[in-house]
Amino acid sequence: MSDESRAEKFLELFNKSKHFTEELLRENERLRKRLGALEEENKDYASRYTEIEHQNNNLATLYVASYQLHSTLDFREVIQIVHDIIVDVIGAKSFALLLLDENTNELRTIACDGEDAMPGIERIWTHLGEGILGGVARSGESFYLSDGKTTLDRPLAAIPLRIKDQVIGVIAIYKLIAENHVFTAVDYETFALLAAHAATAIFSAKLYAQSERKLNTIQSFLDLLTTTS
Structure with a gap:
C-alpha cells in the first residue's frame, strides 16, 4: 500500500472517529440535560411531598383542635382554644383576635399574643370599613x-371570621415563628378552615x-315574684 493510500485510509478513519466522538458528545450533552431535568423533577416531587405532608399534619392538628373548639360553649374557653390554634397550627408569634361589636360597628382586640413584637395589638380599635x-x-x-413593613393596620395576614355573609371578627397575624415564611396554598387553606x-x-x-x-334575668324576676307573693 502506497503512502498516499495509507494517508487516505488514516484520514478516513480519523473522520469516522471524529464523527463518532461528536455524536458521543451530543449524546452525552442530551443525557446530561435529561439528568438535570430529572433532578429538577425529583426536587419538585420532594418539595410537593413535603408540602402535602405538612398540609396533612396541619389538617390533622386542626381537626383535633376543631373538635375541642366545638366541645364547649364557654366563651372564654373558646377564645383560648382559638388562641392556641393560631399559635400551634398557624405558627404565629404575634397576632390579635378582634371581634366586631354589632351595636357600634367597632372592631376591638379580645385576645392577642406577641405584644413585644408588635406593641399596641392588645388595644386595637377601629371602625367597620376603616x-x-x-x-x-x-x-x-x-x-x-x-410587600412593605407590618403595622397595626397592615398585618402579614388578616382573615375574616364569617358566618355565611356576616363577619363577626378578624384574625390579624403580624409575625410568624418561621422567619421569612412565604404563604402558600396550604397556608391559605388552613387559614380558611381555621x-x-x-x-x-x-x-x-x-x-x-x-x-x-x-335566662338568669328571667329566673331572678320569677324568684322576686315568688318571694313577694
Whole structure:
C-alpha cells in the first residue's frame, strides 16, 4: 500500500472517529440535560411531598383542635382554644383576635399574643370599613401583605371570621415563628378552615352566653315574684 493510500485510509478513519466522538458528545450533552431535568423533577416531587405532608399534619392538628373548639360553649374557653390554634397550627408569634361589636360597628382586640413584637395589638380599635382591618371586616375578603413593613393596620395576614355573609371578627397575624415564611396554598387553606371553625364556635358561644344571661334575668324576676307573693 502506497503512502498516499495509507494517508487516505488514516484520514478516513480519523473522520469516522471524529464523527463518532461528536455524536458521543451530543449524546452525552442530551443525557446530561435529561439528568438535570430529572433532578429538577425529583426536587419538585420532594418539595410537593413535603408540602402535602405538612398540609396533612396541619389538617390533622386542626381537626383535633376543631373538635375541642366545638366541645364547649364557654366563651372564654373558646377564645383560648382559638388562641392556641393560631399559635400551634398557624405558627404565629404575634397576632390579635378582634371581634366586631354589632351595636357600634367597632372592631376591638379580645385576645392577642406577641405584644413585644408588635406593641399596641392588645388595644386595637377601629371602625367597620376603616383601614385594612376594618376593610376586611366589611368585605369579608382576606388580606395578605405582599410587600412593605407590618403595622397595626397592615398585618402579614388578616382573615375574616364569617358566618355565611356576616363577619363577626378578624384574625390579624403580624409575625410568624418561621422567619421569612412565604404563604402558600396550604397556608391559605388552613387559614380558611381555621376561620370557619373559629367563627362558628365564637358565634355559638356568644349566643349561649346571651341566652344564659336572659335566662338568669328571667329566673331572678320569677324568684322576686315568688318571694313577694
